[in-house]
Amino acid sequence: MKLATKRLSAAGALAVSAALVLTGCTTGGDDTAASGGDTGNLTVTFLPKNLGNPYFEASSVGGEAAATEFGGTFAEVGPSEATPDAQVSYINTLTQQGVGGIVIAANDPEAICDALNEARDAGTKVVTFDSDTNPECRDLFINQADADGIAKAQIDLIAEQIGGSGEIAILSATANATNQNAWIEKMEEYVGTEYPDITIVETVYGDDDDQTSFDKTAALLQTHPNLKGIVSPTTVGIAAAARYIQTSDFKGKVAVTGLGTPNQMREFVEDGTVTSFALWNPEDLGYLSAFAAQALIAGDITGAEGDTFTAGELGEYTVGADGTVLLGDPFVFDKDNIGDFSF
Numbered sequence: 375m376k377l378a379t380k381r382l383s384a385a386g387a388l389a390v391s392a393a394l395v396l397t398g399c400t401t402g403g404d405d406t407a408a409s410g411g412d413t414g415n416l417t418v419t420f421l422p423k424n425l426g427n428p429y430f431e432a433s434s435v436g437g438e439a440a441a442t443e444f445g446g447t448f449a450e451v452g453p454s455e456a457t458p459d460a461q462v463s464y465i466n467t468l469t470q471q472g473v474g475g476i477v478i479a480a481n482d483p484e485a486i487c488d489a490l491n492e493a494r495d496a497g498t499k500v501v502t503f504d505s506d507t508n509p510e511c512r513d514l515f516i517n518q519a520d521a522d523g524i525a526k527a528q529i530d531l532i533a534e535q536i537g538g539s540g541e542i543a544i545l546s547a548t549a550n551a552t553n554q555n556a557w558i559e560k561m562e563e564y565v566g567t568e569y570p571d572i573t574i575v576e577t578v579y580g581d582d583d584d585q586t587s588f589d590k591t592a593a594l595l596q597t598h599p600n601l602k603g604i605v606s607p608t609t610v611g612i613a614a615a616a617r618y619i620q621t622s623d624f625k626g627k628v629a630v631t632g633l634g635t636p637n638q639m640r641e642f643v644e645d646g647t648v649t650s651f652a653l654w655n656p657e658d659l660g661y662l663s664a665f666a667a668q669a670l671i672a673g674d675i676t677g678a679e680g681d682t683f684t685a686g687e688l689g690e691y692t693v694g695a696d697g698t699v700l701l702g703d704p705f706v707f708d709k710d711n712i713g714d715f716s717f
Contacts, residue, residue: 412472412474412497412671413671413672413673415472415473415474415671416441416444416445416446416447416474416475416668416671417446417447417449417473417474417475418437418441418446418447418448418449418473418474418475418476418477418664418667418668418671419448419449419450419451419468419473419475419476419477420433420434420437420448420449420450420451420452420477420478420660420663420664421450421451421452421461421464421465421468421476421477421478421479422434422450422452422478422479422504423452423456423461423479423480423481423504423505423547423548423551423582424452424453424454424455424456424582425450425452425453425454426454427582427609427610428609428635428637428638429609429610429635429656430452430479430504430656432635432655432656432657432660432717433479433503433504433656433657433659433660433663434448434450434660435657435660435717436655436656436657436658436659436660436661436662436663436664437450437477437660437661437663437664438450438660438664439657439661440660440661440662440664440665440668440685440686441664441668443686444664444665444668444686446474446664446668448664449473451464451467451468452464455581455583456481456547456548456551456581456582456583457481457548458480458481458482458485458486458550459485460481461478461480461481461486461489462485462486462489465478465486465489465490465492465493466489466492468493468498469489469492469493469496469498472496472497472498473498474498474499474667474671475498475499475500475501475667475668475670475671476490476493476498476499476500476501476667477501477502477503477660477663477664477667478490478500478501478502478503478512479502479503479504479505480502480505480506480507480552481505481548481550481551482507482550482552483506483507483508483550483552484507484508485550486507486511487507487508487510487511490507490511490512491510491511494511494512494513499513499667499670499671500512500513500514501513501514501515501516501663501666501667501670502514502515502516503515503516503518503659503660503662503663504516504518504553504659505551505552505553505554506552506553507552509696509697512697513670513676513677513697514666514670514675514677514693514697514698514699515696515697515698515699516659516662516663516666516698516699516701517698517699517700517701518654518656518659518701519654519700519701519702519703519704520700521553521556521557521560522560522564523703523704524557524560524607524633524652524704525557525558525559525560525561525563525564526560526564527652527704527706528557528561528605528607528631528632528633528652529561529564529565529568529569529572529605531631531649531650531651531652531706532572532603532605532629532631533569533572535603535629535631535649535650536572536602536603536629538569538571538572539569539571539572540571540572540573540600540601540602540603541572541573541575541598541600541601541602541603542572542573542574542575542601542602542603542604542605543574543575543576543577543578543594543598543601543603543604543605544558544561544574544576544577544578544604544605544606544607545577545578545579545580545587545590545591545594545604545605545606545608545611545612545614545615545632546558546577546578546579546580546606546607546608546611547579547580547581547582547607547608547610547611548579548581548582549579554607554608557607558577558607561574561605561607562574575598575601576594576597576598578590578593578594580606580608580610580611580614582608582610582611583610584610584613584614585614587606587608587610587611587614587615588614588615588617588618590611591604591614591615591618591619592618595618595622595624595628601628602627602628602629603628603629603630603631604619604628604629604630604631604632605631605632606630606631606632606633606634607632607633608632608633609633609634609635609638609653611632612630612631612632612633612634612638612639612648612651613634613638613639613642615630615632616630616639616642616647616648617642619647620641620642620645620647625646625647626646629648629649630642630647630648630651631648631649631650631651631652632651632652633651633652633653633704634651634653634707635653635656635717636707636712636715636716636717637716637717639651639707639712640712640713643707643708643709643712644709644712649708649709650706650707650708651706651707652704652705652706652707653704653705653707654701654702654703654704654705655705655717656717657717658688658701658702659701661685661686661688662685662688662691662699662701665683665684665685665686665688666683666685666691666699669683675693677693677697678693678697679693679694679695679696679697680692680693681693
């Protein structure tokens with residue numbers, strides 16, 4: 375399952391860090407929630423930001439594979455739109471059902487906290503992945519990669535593709551997505567210190583909706599006629615932006631990169647619309663998240679810093695500061711290797 379392609383090395387290997395996307399917080403939750411629960415209840419339910427998103431479909435494939443390996447029961451539920459209110463209703467239902475673990479990609483860092491803590495008080499273990507909540511609302515966060523490394527990866531790619539100078543824009547997901555906002559902040563900082571000839575002229579939000587992201591791409595190009603590149607740190611956004619560029623006069627003139635899946639981006643890479651993009655393996659992310667939930671349910675770990683657990687074929691992981699487990703570094707996909715992957 376583990377991804378085996380080249381690691382990003384434009385300026386050296388990315389540092390692996392256990393830093394949490396949201397800094398300055400400590401692990402919370404009451405002791406009862408941290409240590410209680412039914413150790414025999416290996417019902418693990420994934421709650422992504424929204425259904426129909428290829429990225430989360432891939433992570434659920436990994437989650438289901440893990441559940442099969444440890445003898446658990448896997449399910450996936452979620453809203454059609456990436457909103458926190460929609461997630462709350464699903465959390466409440468799962469609490470009533472008494473599932474052993476909820477693995478959730480948060481649409482807001484605070485708005486779903488009360489519902490998650492009610493689940494924890496009832497004995498359900500809560501693992502966030504991809505996008506975190508306030509640490510006081512969950513037991514563990516499975517971080518796909520260090521925020522600095524993700525930001526650096528994307529900016530280095532766009533800088534290479536536009537020759538190190540010019541105007542770029544960012545096409546993000548939802549305005550409240552914790553991971554997106556952390557990456558964007560780091561991208562702005564990195565551009566400011568490392569690429570003085572690059573200007574980020576605007577950040578827009580496609581709400582992780584294909585048509586909205588497509589329309590936002592069109593609007594960016596109309597508003598900024600000198601735009602040389604678009605960075606989209608979301609799988610929905612990068613594919614929508616690439617599709618717009620592919621079918622317009624901007625192909626070959628405006629670069630697109632960011633975070634995407636090979637199956638989404640294959641066409642655009644093979645026809646030259648996109649040179650390269652980055653991502654971790656979302657199947658591995660889901661696989662690790664499910665094993666983390668299993669370890670919490672079984673009482674093997676509590677989410678405390680220094681806890682260790684084994685995640686099947688991915689091997690042993692250690693819980694870092696603020697209840698965070700780091701999957702690893704991003705990888706770069708391009709024409710030379712994209713045919714080797716299918717997710």
